[in-house]
Amino acid sequence: QQKVQQSPESLTVSEGAMASLNCTFSDGTSDNFRWYRQHSGKGLEVLVSIFSDGEKEEGRFTAHLNRASLHVSLHIREPQPSDSAVYLCAMSRGTGGYKVVFGSGTRLLVSP
Amino acid sequence: DPKIIQKPKYLVAVTGSEKILICEQYLGHNAMYWYRQSAKKPLEFMFSYSYQKLMDNQTASSRFQPQSSKKNHLDLQITALKPDDSATYFCASSQDGGANSDYTFGSGTRLLVI
Numbered sequence: 001q002q003k004v005q006q007s008p009e010s011l012t013v014s015e016g017a018m019a020s021l022n023c024t025f026s027d028g029t030s031d032n033f034r035w036y037r038q039h040s041g042k043g044l045e046v047l048v049s050i051f052s053d054g055e056k057e058e059g060r061f062t063a064h065l066n067r068a069s070l071h072v073s074l075h076i077r078e079p080q081p082s083d084s085a086v087y088l089c090a091m092s093r094g095t096g097g098y099k100v101v102f103g104s105g106t107r108l109l110v111s112p
Numbered sequence: 113d114p115k116i117i118q119k120p121k122y123l124v125a126v127t128g129s130e131k132i133l134i135c136e137q138y139l140g141h142n143a144m145y146w147y148r149q150s151a152k153k154p155l156e157f158m159f160s161y162s163y164q165k166l167m168d169n170q171t172a173s174s175r176f177q178p179q180s181s182k183k184n185h186l187d188l189q190i191t192a193l194k195p196d197d198s199a200t201y202f203c204a205s206s207q208d209g210g211a212n213s214d215y216t217f218g219s220g221t222r223l224l225v226i
Contacts, residue, residue, distance in 0.1 A: 041219075044204075051212065088154075099160065
């Protein structure tokens with residue numbers, strides 16, 4: 001079963017400074033990678049979906065995927081205090097009724 | 113308006129009892145899922161349904177039984193509750209069961225078993 005490791009466990013950045021989050025996975029069988037955000041006590045919100053190596057930008061959120069190095073990252077440009085949340089990376093394979101495997105999350109705190 | 117409704121938001125249950133967690137989605141999606149989030153653990157896949165049929169079950173215990181009475185409903189029945197079942201249970205849906213479909217998550221049911 002695919003294993004997903006996120007780092008760091010927690011991160012504090014100042015408002016406006018770039019925030020970078022990382023995710024490594026155990027094998028290259030996954031096709032689809034996503035980054036989610038979860039505010040305290042809320043459901044998950046998808047931020048970026050990326051399906052091929054390279055970069056994908058959605059507003060202030062940019063994901064980088066490198067399957068060869070089993071790594072996917074998320075960069076948040078100009079983070080704001082409202083971006084303080086837990087960020088989860090997730091990956092899956094393209095089969096019907098697919099199962100998504102999540103990382104354990106990075107808790108981001110953006111200080112004003 | 114929330115697109116996925118989970119009820120109740122909070123639930124306290126006694127060990128050994130049975131509860132049903134409700135999930136309804138109004139997105140017109142054909143696939144629905146249950147995930148569990150326990151303290152200090154990653155979000156964990158439980159079940160996936162597509163067109164009201166079970167596609168995948170990663171829950172070891174038969175005490176967890178999904179129920180789909182309509183295409184936009186996927187309830188979760190939990191019997192013989194144990195304190196270890198305490199967690200937040202998230203329902204999600206996607207257009208279809210394909211991996212390229214984004215999930216939409218509900219806000220969760222927080223279950224505490226005492």
